[in-house]
Amino acid sequence: DTAVSQTPKYLVTQMGNDKSIKCEQNLGHDTMYxxxxxxxxxxxxxxxxxxxxxxxxxxVPNRFSPKSPDKAHLNLHINSLELGDSAVYFCxxxxxxxxxxxxxxxxxxxxSIL
Amino acid sequence: xxxxxxxxxxLSVPEGAIVSLNCTYSNSAxxxxxxxxxxxxxxxxxxxxxxxxxxxxxxxxxxxVDKSSKYISLFIRDSQPSDSATYxxxxxxxxxxxxxxxxxxSVRP
Numbered sequence: 001d002t003a004v005s006q007t008p009k010y011l012v013t014q015m016g017n018d019k020s021i022k023c024e025q026n027l028g029h030d031t032m033y034x035x036x037x038x039x040x041x042x043x044x045x046x047x048x049x050x051x052x053x054x055x056x057x058x059x060v061p062n063r064f065s066p067k068s069p070d071k072a073h074l075n076l077h078i079n080s081l082e083l084g085d086s087a088v089y090f091c092x093x094x095x096x097x098x099x100x101x102x103x104x105x106x107x108x109x110x111x112s113i114l
Numbered sequence: 115x116x117x118x119x120x121x122x123x124x125l126s127v128p129e130g131a132i133v134s135l136n137c138t139y140s141n142s143a144x145x146x147x148x149x150x151x152x153x154x155x156x157x158x159x160x161x162x163x164x165x166x167x168x169x170x171x172x173x174x175x176x177x178x179v180d181k182s183s184k185y186i187s188l189f190i191r192d193s194q195p196s197d198s199a200t201y202x203x204x205x206x207x208x209x210x211x212x213x214x215x216x217x218x219x220s221v222r223p
Binding site for chain 2: 004040041042043044045048056058090092099100102103104105106107108
């Protein structure tokens with residue numbers, strides 16, 4: 001059983017398009033995250049939601065808009081895609097926001113902008 | 115200076131070697147220190163977690179934190195080919211996780 005699942009696994013699209021990535025977790029966690037991992041493997045947080053409320057927004061361009069319809073889902077919509085958006089996007093979840101709570105990651109969505 | 119610096123690698127060792135992976139950091143507010151392992155085409159998975167200074171051992175893995183030097187290490191004893199992966203240190207200051215850049219380890223049979 002996949003704990004944190006993301007769709008799609010791969011996304012290849014043209015510059016200027018709008019795309020969405022979906023994430024679902026079946027761990028019963030109440031906190032979810034989006035991370036971006038660049039080509040050099042540097043993993044950086046973008047957003048965090050706790051009980052469907054946005055709690056972290058790390059200087060991410062307005063073109064990126066997260067949405068959490070319920071505690072088990074966190075989606076990421078990206079408008080007007082740019083070349084620099086090419087990366088692997090990881091969703092993660094944890095039980096609460098306490099720093100000692102481990103985060104469980106999905107296997108990523110590989111986004112390539114042509 | 116980045117908040118978390120990690121030895122860039124890559125690192126290649128023979129099977130059975132002892133591996134030492136290191137990170138330094140600048141933010142004194144970091145209190146929770148983690149090591150994540152990431153296999154190719156997979157998400158990171160938590161390997162070790164320590165709070166404040168000290169050592170923690172789990173099988174072949176030992177995590178060490180020295181807050182006075184702002185230095186953390188992960189030691190892998192009797193390394194195996196299955197340990198080949200990217201290792202990322204991560205730290206939390208009560209607000210968010212900050213990751214190092216990761217080091218790719220290859221253990222040769």
